[in-house]
Ligand code: SF4
């Protein structure tokens with residue numbers, strides 16, 4: 001059986017003249033100040049319900065926790081001492097030495113993209129201590145596990161190359177939740193499995209839109225069709241969240257990482273820019289300052305659909321084995 | 337040399353999420369397997385002219401698939417939209433493929449079981465002129481269920497494995513074999529419970545084959561995983577369930593083979609085997625959910641495989657790049 005992962009060129013062709021260029025985010029965590037304006041803008045624009053019980057989670061300034069049905073942007077805060085900073089720098093140097101490729105040499109000429117320089121908004125890092133802050137979001141994968149496994153067709157590839165749920169189609173089967181290698185999409189429901197949703201709603205009671213269906217970042221589809229910038233990117237005061245055509249985003253990301261390397265920040269690296277990775281590259285490219293798992297990102301995500309042809313083959317073999325076993329049983333059973 | 341992976345995470349929070357699947361889904365896995373296995377038994381019984389076994393297996397198949405479907409629908413976030421499962425067919429989605437298999441199987445099982453009920457009640461079903469139609473459909477319906485029975489038992493392997501849930505995904509090569517063995521175990525167990533011993537020799541033979549398949553495929557499955565992926569199958573409540581599942585499977589099958597000629601031990605052995613199958617399903621379901629909850633099960637194997645590839649000189653496929 002040939003590959004079952006999506007050919008995004010065909011998906012784009014399906015839109016014919018309506019097809020736009022593939023849109024993407026480049027999230028430059030090196031200039032994120034952790035203001036969470038993106039989280040707020042996303043909540044407001046999409047009218048997403050409250051998550052959790054307004055508790056202090058004991059994880060630096062992060063009291064949001066993680067991405068989920070009601071949280072489509074999540075700002076991570078990591079506090080690191082001298083030791084960890086050194087280790088991050090070392091692991092970044094190793095990446096360079098391994099010859100982990102860039103997608104091509106970064107094109108020369110011109111300083112970094114607008115807003116990319118040290119523009120005074122970044123928190124003052126010292127040699128002894130630093131804060132990592134990163135605004136996480138759905139990756140809008142080239143090969144999206146969530147989309148592949150959705151049985152109803154509720155999840156679809158938009159004309160902007162992004163991945164979106166149709167809330168009126170989704171029947172809440174939850175398959176997509178397991179299909180996502182990044183733990184992004186989630187079903188919006190009240191405490192069946194997870195303690196976190198056992199929330200006391202009374203004081204902050206609000207209407208919950210689309211209950212029982214899968215929810216995640218829509219890439220502000222409703223804004224894109226109007227030629228607008230997604231709410232999170234538009235609100236970001238430091239331009240840490242950049243939005244544009246994917247090609248431009250990857251290009252900017254590569255220039256920025258080269259610039260940081262020149263400044264001796266070898267810990268800088270890109271996440272999601274490689275079209276050969278396990279998900280075919282992402283529509284949300286990140287510049288990280290440590291290993292991905294430090295930010296809660298998987299170090300080697302792989303869309304499960306890549307192995308699906310083999311899984312089907314095994315299932316067919318198992319089914320044949322079962323038929324043979326039943327047949328054999330009747331032969332053995334008849335002899336008595 | 338591959339370095340020992342160092343483990344760090346974001347405040348111990350999960351990297352991937354398990355689907356919101358409760359014990360209804362474990363029940364569905366068990367019942368779907370029971371239905372598929374029973375349907376194959378009924379076909380065999382038809383070929384060998386074992387009427388009682390055929391009738392009981394058909395009734396079991398319909399009962400199981402009916403209950404299983406209820407469990408499945410109940411676990412949806414929007415049960416009233418169940419039929420949306422059939423608004424499209426997607427080969428990339430085992431859930432979609434399975435929905436079609438399940439629906440077609442159930443239709444066939446419904447027809448054959450209706451015929452049996454009608455015969456049992458000496459044709460008292462209020463069928464009127466439709467009776468000949470129903471009886472004419474019996475053959476094709478039997479063929480349809482028999483054709484879809486084994487796929488119904490094995491598609492659930494890809495259903496769980498085609499996810500980012502570490503333990504399920506790592507089980508992808510062997511899980512269908514575990515599931516068909518477990519299905520055969522449940523179906524032969526049900527036959528031993530429902531059918532007089534003179535008709536159950538094939539079911540007894542099947543229980544032995546099923547138990548052997550179950551134990552071996554489970555062992556292989558755990559062996560081939562990264563230790564961090566196998567751990568949830570061996571520890572905690574799921575680990576205990578799976579340990580007992582193996583004991584019950586072996587005990588039940590041994591009882592069926594050695595004492596299956598006597599009615600009471602046959603019933604007891606059958607019950608043990610059905611219990612084994614149910615425990616296997618719930619254990620594997622819960623082990624997967626546990627594996628998603630702790631980031632170690634995701635990060636350690638991923639780092640290990642990434643480093644192994646890089647040690648082999650494969651450096652083009654990392655999601656993290658230097659530029
Ligand atoms: S990150 Fe997850 S939810 Fe987002 S597109 Fe990729 S697979 Fe889907």
Ligand code: SF4
Pocket residue numbers: 149150151152153154155165169170171172173174175176177187213214
């Ligand atoms: S929960 Fe909804 S979006 Fe997710 S796989 Fe099921 S139908 Fe598709």
Ligand code: SF4
Pocket residue numbers: 041042043045046072073137216217218219220221230231232233
């Ligand atoms: S693109 Fe829109 S939906 Fe997605 S995180 Fe940003 S504001 Fe939220």
